[in-house]
Amino acid sequence: MEIKVVKDILDANEQLARGNRKLFDANNLFAVDLMSSPGAGKTSLILQTIKGLKKKIKIGVVEGDVSSSLDAEVIGREGIPVVQINTGGGCHLDANMLSTALGNLPLKAIKLLFIENVGNLICPAGFSLGAHRRVLISSIPEGDDKPFKYPLMFNIVDAVLINKIDLLPHLKFDIDAFSRTIKGMNQKVEIFPVSCTTGQGIEQWVSWLLSQMRGGEHAQRIRDK
Amino acid sequence: MEIKVVKDILDANEQLARGNRKLFDANNLFAVDLMSSPGAGKTSLILQTIKGLKKKIKIGVVEGDVSSSLDAEVIGREGIPVVQINTGGGCHLDANMLSTALGNLPLKAIKLLFIENVGNLICPAGFSLGAHRRVLISSIPEGDDKPFKYPLMFNIVDAVLINKIDLLPHLKFDIDAFSRTIKGMNQKVEIFPVSCTTGQGIEQWVSWLLSQMRGGEHAQRIRDK
Numbered sequence: 001m002e003i004k005v006v007k008d009i010l011d012a013n014e015q016l017a018r019g020n021r022k023l024f025d026a027n028n029l030f031a032v033d034l035m036s037s038p039g040a041g042k043t044s045l046i047l048q049t050i051k052g053l054k055k056k057i058k059i060g061v062v063e064g065d066v067s068s069s070l071d072a073e074v075i076g077r078e079g080i081p082v083v084q085i086n087t088g089g090g091c092h093l094d095a096n097m098l099s100t101a102l103g104n105l106p107l108k109a110i111k112l113l114f115i116e117n118v119g120n121l122i123c124p125a126g127f128s129l130g131a132h133r134r135v136l137i138s139s140i141p142e143g144d145d146k147p148f149k150y151p152l153m154f155n156i157v158d159a160v161l162i163n164k165i166d167l168l169p170h171l172k173f174d175i176d177a178f179s180r181t182i183k184g185m186n187q188k189v190e191i192f193p194v195s196c197t198t199g200q201g202i203e204q205w206v207s208w209l210l211s212q213m214r215g216g217e218h219a220q221r222i223r224d225k
Numbered sequence: 226m227e228i229k230v231v232k233d234i235l236d237a238n239e240q241l242a243r244g245n246r247k248l249f250d251a252n253n254l255f256a257v258d259l260m261s262s263p264g265a266g267k268t269s270l271i272l273q274t275i276k277g278l279k280k281k282i283k284i285g286v287v288e289g290d291v292s293s294s295l296d297a298e299v300i301g302r303e304g305i306p307v308v309q310i311n312t313g314g315g316c317h318l319d320a321n322m323l324s325t326a327l328g329n330l331p332l333k334a335i336k337l338l339f340i341e342n343v344g345n346l347i348c349p350a351g352f353s354l355g356a357h358r359r360v361l362i363s364s365i366p367e368g369d370d371k372p373f374k375y376p377l378m379f380n381i382v383d384a385v386l387i388n389k390i391d392l393l394p395h396l397k398f399d400i401d402a403f404s405r406t407i408k409g410m411n412q413k414v415e416i417f418p419v420s421c422t423t424g425q426g427i428e429q430w431v432s433w434l435l436s437q438m439r440g441g442e443h444a445q446r447i448r449d450k
Contacts, residue, residue, distance in 0.1 A: 005230065037263045038346050038375065039367030066347060068373040089377065091316060091347040119374065121263050122291060122316040122345055141366035141389065142264030148293040149344065150263065152314065164366065170395060 013127055016095035020102065020130030027107040029060075030213045031115060033131035035153065037146075038119030040139040041163040043071045044196035045205075046114050050078050052206045053112070057213075060110035062101050064093040064118050071116065081105055092123035095130055112213065121150040133212055139163040140171050144178040147185060154182050158212075159190040161205060166195040238352055241320035245327065245355030252332040254285075255438045256340060258356035260378065262371075263344030265364040266388040268296045269421035270430075271339050275303050277431045278337065282438075285335035287326050289318040289343050296341065306330055317348035320355055337438065346375040358437055364388040365396055369403040372410060379407050383437075384415040386430060391420040 024031045034042045043063075050059055061082040063072040072084035083101045085093060098115060105113070115131055117124040136157040138146060141164060147154040154160065160182055162175060179191050190208055194201035249256045259267045268288075275284055286307040288297040297309035308326045310318060323340060330338070340356055342349040361382040363371060366389060372379040379385065385407055387400060404416050415433055419426035 037344070037367075038371055039262065065374050067376050068370075070370055070373055089347075089351075091345070118347070119262070120316070120345055120347055122314075122343070123348070126314075139366065141364065141392070142262075145293075145295055146263055148295055149290050151292050167366070167392070167395060170392060 010126070013095045016099055017128040017130035020095055020099055021132075023099075023102060023107065024113070024130065024132070027110070029107055029110050029113055031113040031129075031131040031133075032209070033115050033117060033124075033129050033134045034137065035117045035121075035124045035134065035157070036119060036137035037121050037139070037142055040119070040137045040142065041161075041196045042116045042119070042137055043074060045137055045161065045163065045194070046075060046116065047078065048194075048196050048199060048202045049114070049206060049209070050075075050080060052202060053210075054078070054080075057111045058109050060105050060107075060113045062093075062098060062105070062113065062115045064097070064116055066090065066118060081110065087118060091118060091120050092127050093117050093129060094127045098129045112209075121146070121153050125150075125153040125156050133158045135159045135161065137161045137163050138178075140165060140167045140173045144173045144175075144181075147178070147181045151185060154189075155186050157186070157189060159192065159205075159208065162191065162193040163196055165193045165200060166198050235351070238320045241324055242353040242355035245320055245324055246357075248324075248327060248332065249338070249355065249357070252335070254332055254335050254338055256338040256354075256356040256358075257434070258340045258342060258349075258354050258359045259362065260342045260346075260349045260359065260382070261344060261362035262346050262364070262367055265344070265362045265367065266386075266421045267341045267344070267362055268299060270362055270386065270388065270419070271300060271341065272303065273419075273421050273424060273427045274339070274431060274434070275300075275305060277427060278435075279303070279305075282336045283334050285330050285332075285338045287318075287323060287330070287338065287340045289322070289341055291315065291343060306335065312343060316343060316345050317352050318342050318354060319352045323354045337434075346371065346378050350375075350378040350381050358383045360384045360386065362386045362388050363403075365390060365392045365398045369398045369400075369406075372403070372406045376410060379414075380411050382411070382414060384417065384430075384433065387416065387418040388421055390418045390425060391423050 063084045069084040075082040083104045192205045288309045294309040300307040308329045359382045417430045
């Protein structure tokens with residue numbers, strides 16, 4: 001019976017996620033679901049990406065947190081449209097929460113939307129939001145064993161950023177072994193070692209992001225219009 | 226209706242947690258529920274505590290992970306009785322999982338039991354396991370804003386360890402502000418800055434742990450026997 005309830009919730013979420021995707025596509029907007037452990041650098045990555053792209057592309061942000069609006073305030077200072085979702089104890093965003101938040105954003109003006117999920121390596125992986133790409137930020141201080149412990153998250157994402165590489169001289173972390181493990185689980189995944197403090201590697205990440213926006217089904221759909 | 230289901234689950238968990246506590250007390254065993262973000266240092270703290278206490282007190286460990294038995298293997302190498310719980314996707318341990326695991330440990334021989342919860346700052350806070358103390362490990366690289374974002378976790382714990390203080394020269398983290406924030410939410414909480422890499426601060430943590438085992442209702446109960 002409990003399994004039935006959970007299945008219903010996931011089905012309902014999937015349907016709402018498809019609705020969000022349709023809304024994105026109707027507005028020629030490319031959406032990215034950003035996930036990570038608490039403190040791995042989601043907001044810092046958004047800030048670095050804004051720095052690289054603000055003059056080229058209109059960006060918007062949805063901030064997901066259990067509580068507080070600290071991150072939305074930081075993003076708002078950049079002059080970027082931002083909406084905060086507080087889950088009030090919930091351990092992940094879902095398609096319904098996102099759908100409500102989207103009503104408060106100028107979707108027609110936004111070309112790239114970052115959805116910062118709740119800091120959690122488990123629950124967000126199970127709930128699609130309708131984004132075009134799902135991206136995980138891992139970070140050096142968390143250790144290189146995380147793919148073994150949180151396999152679903154590493155399996156479902158399109159890209160993994162390895163953040164805080166500026167701390168490599170002070171910590172044990174084998175980037176090659178970590179990358180091999182992820183590729184073994186998820187052959188299509190792209191991996192980007194970066195530092196959101198020094199800016200190292202951000203250019204490669206931004207290039208990939210632009211290529212995803214231009215190419216693939218999203219661009220195809222734009223061309224077909 | 227959904228709320229009703231969740232309430233039933235929490236009630237059932239609470240009842241099983243009380244059963245676990247009775248089993249601990251019947252065996253004169255002191256149990257600690259260790260929680261943190263992924264990679265904050267739960268296993269490293271257990272290893273450091275074993276180093277300080279192995280000759281004085283018989284220790285046992287329950288390892289909770291979504292997947293893998295990496296941490297249990299590390300603990301097992303110390304000659305410590307250890308049981309691995311894999312939640313198979315579940316985002317926290319619950320009292321029922323723990324109850325099953327306890328059947329595989331020599332409870333009569335163990336005086337101090339560490340229960341390493343799943344790496345997650347949200348869901349484990351809501352599920353009591355029956356432990357005598359609940360302890361959170363926060364870490365410097367996660368940033369000092371976490372109490373605002375994950376308030377339930379910081380509210381319910383008896384102690385917070387601030388791990389990885391050896392990285393303080395390389396990162397921005399205001400220990401005083403962080404401690405004030407936590408104390409503002411949770412007046413009875415004890416705070417221990419530590420480094421599980423250098424061993425700094427571990428002595429204070431171990432002293433507190435021993436004082437908790439000796440004093441309070443647990444020791445009272447032992448004296449009353």
